[in-house]
Amino acid sequence: MKRLLSFILAVLLVVTLTACSVGSQTEKEVESTMETNVKQPSSNKSSDEPVKITAAIADKVNVEDFNTNDVTIWIEKELNVDLEFTVYESTDYNNKINLMVSSGDKLEDIIFGGFADSMVYEWAQSDALTPLTDYFADKNLAVNLYDAMARVGYDFRGQITLPDGEIYYIPVLNQSYGNxxxxxxxxxxxxxxxxxxxxxxxxxxxxxxxxxxxxxxxxxxxxxxxxxxxxxxxxxxxxFSFLMNAFxxxxxxxxxxxxxxxxxxxxxxxxxxxxxxxxxxxxxxxxxxxxxxxxxxxxxxxxxxxxxxxxxxxxxxxxxxxxxxxxxxxxxxxxAPLAGPNGVQYTQYNPSKASCGMIITADCKNPEIAFKVGDLLVCEENSIVTRFGARGKDWDYIKDLANAKDYISPYEGFDPYIVVYNDTEFWGSGSMQNRSWMQSGPYIRQYGIANGMG
Missing domain, CATH: 3.40.190.10 (Periplasmic binding protein-like II)
Known part of the structure; x- marks a missing residue:
């Protein structure tokens, strides 16, 4: 539908026209910091051998290697797992995954990606996915997800429940006035x-x-x-939206x-x-x-x-x-939004809502452990790391700074929460790095983060 509308409208136009403290720290520093900042579900650490979890992910030009990324190493240590990534070309990633599902190919245990609900539901109805509803209901298992619900101020499970009454993915949710x-x-x-x-x-x-x-x-x-x-x-x-909203x-x-x-x-x-x-x-x-x-x-x-x-x-x-x-x-x-000849002066508004960040396939033999991976990813600190980089290098919590009183929030009603040191270098430059997944996978950030950047 979108492609059809895009074609029609284009013709009209032509015609009429954190890591919870992973970063670059040492292994010892990472472990000690995360213990105080991440809510921990029961892990697999009683087992001697790490549980192997395979994962599909789209490539990122500024992520050096998902298999050796600081965030990956942190997850592996926290949950005693061995994450093994298959990295697919991002240009046709969704279609590639869809073809694999429809062809009945064996799938990775976890598939990261922002898939449309309609696509996820279609896969679920073909028995390709593991329902996660019961895992979400377990507060001892979904500890970071429940903490995230408290942070964003509402239970977002309703937004991600599909027509059959089941939840099939761990979400992405970024509350931000700017977005x-x-x-x-x-x-x-x-x-x-x-x-x-x-x-x-x-x-x-x-x-x-x-x-x-x-x-x-x-x-x-x-x-x-x-x-x-x-x-x-x-x-x-x-x-286009900016100009047309004046009409x-x-x-x-x-x-x-x-x-x-x-x-x-x-x-x-x-x-x-x-x-x-x-x-x-x-x-x-x-x-x-x-x-x-x-x-x-x-x-x-x-x-x-x-x-x-x-x-x-x-x-x-x-x-x-x-x-x-x-x-x-x-x-x-x-x-400011422009006023048109008839006095019209709108701006496009799309409220923040939860959407797909990660699914667990029916081929996964350890879905509970795979779920823990997603739950860990949405902790507050990693949700910041995935966008702003390593804590202590690219950003810090305002409360940890000696000069915390010198910072103000850009939005009225929000206290300064984090300070970002050089976002142009980390996010905007496209430079290669290996301390963040760069928003590949689930994360949940409340308004206080984006609206409280000092």
Whole structure:
């Protein structure tokens, strides 16, 4: 359905257009720190030999080796298991797993991945998966999952229970105001000052400032290389949603569906949708938006953002984190949602919810131990490590710092919780590392983490 809608809308556009303290610490340091920070289910340590658990996972360009990763080693020591990874190409990972299931191939014990509920349910109905409902009900087994429920403030089991009444996966859940409002645009403030213009408020303002930038040599390199709005991934990306929400509520994450007065409809069926498309067509035609924005992938877009000279005036993304130069990144400020010609001023909102992070297959001979692996992964500290790196190297808890009082939270109502030292290097640079799984697998972070970064 999504591909069909994408095709139809693209045609319309063309036409009308922690490790709980693993990090780089020593083995002794890792063990002693984790004992105080992770809630421990009963392990397999009474057995002399580690239990072998096979796992399928998609490759990550910035993870050196899942088999020797610090997080893997930590799990193996905590649960007395031997995790053996089969790493598949990420480009066709979901289809590869689906083909293996439908063909009746022998599967790894654990399969990590963000599979759609519909796909998981289909696999479950073909008896390819182990139901996890009873494991979730055992508070002595799912100790970190119950702690996570307390941290996020609700029992998320209802969100991950499928139509047959069973739970088949350990979830990913990231509560974050920033992620819930995905379609944000960032504008390069020094150019506003250089051209003596204010940040745009309306769609017409936005057109005027983009036009002024692309027709000038504001970066001073004697080249016509200024980019008005840099985007990627066509109509299913933030730049499109940001612009269209000045005309009609536009939700790219839900195939442009919206609910109004209890009625479900599609945004593109309304007349004002055409007005938005015509506005975007104007921006493209007059060079304010490069045509690459409609077709290029994220990697090409990142190259556009990180040229030697600043060329991107505005771009759409959750944060400016994809800018690798720290000083340049600090000069991009958030742009408020634009008001359209009819006074419409929406922003896309997608509340945080639990989704698939890991499944256990019917081929697994030790499903309870495999479940413990997933439960351990969602502990608070590893849930931070998987996104921000090793504690003590890439981040720290504010409470552990001598100057804790010097930090403030970016969100009202939240106390500072963690300090992240160089997220551009760890997350944004694409550099190879082996201290984190980089969000491959389950994790659960409460609002206080993302909203409490000092």
């Amino acid at each position: 819930e409002c995905q379609s944000k645009v960032w504008i390069y403030e020094p150019w506003l000052k250089e051209l003596n213009i204010n940040a745009p408020v309306t769609t017409n303002d936005f057109y005027e400032v983009l036009k002024k930038v692309v027709e000038s040599d504001v970066n001073g390199n004697s080249k016509a290389d200024e980019v008005g709005l840099a985007g990627y991934n066509g109509i299913y990306s933030g730049w 009609v509520y536009t939700d790219t994450a839900n195939n442009f569906m919206k609910v109004e007065n209890g009625k479900l409809s599609y945004s593109f069926t309304e007349n004002v949708w055409r007005e938005g498309i015509e506005y975007i067509r104007k921006l493209v035609k007059e060079g304010c938006i490069p045509t690459e924005t409609v077709t290029q992938d994220m990697q090409t877009w990142k190259t556009m953002l990180n040229t030697p000279d600043v060329t991107a005036f505005t771009f759409a993304y959750l944060t400016p984190s994809q800018i690798t130069d720290v000083e340049r990144k600090s000069n991009y400020i958030a742009l």
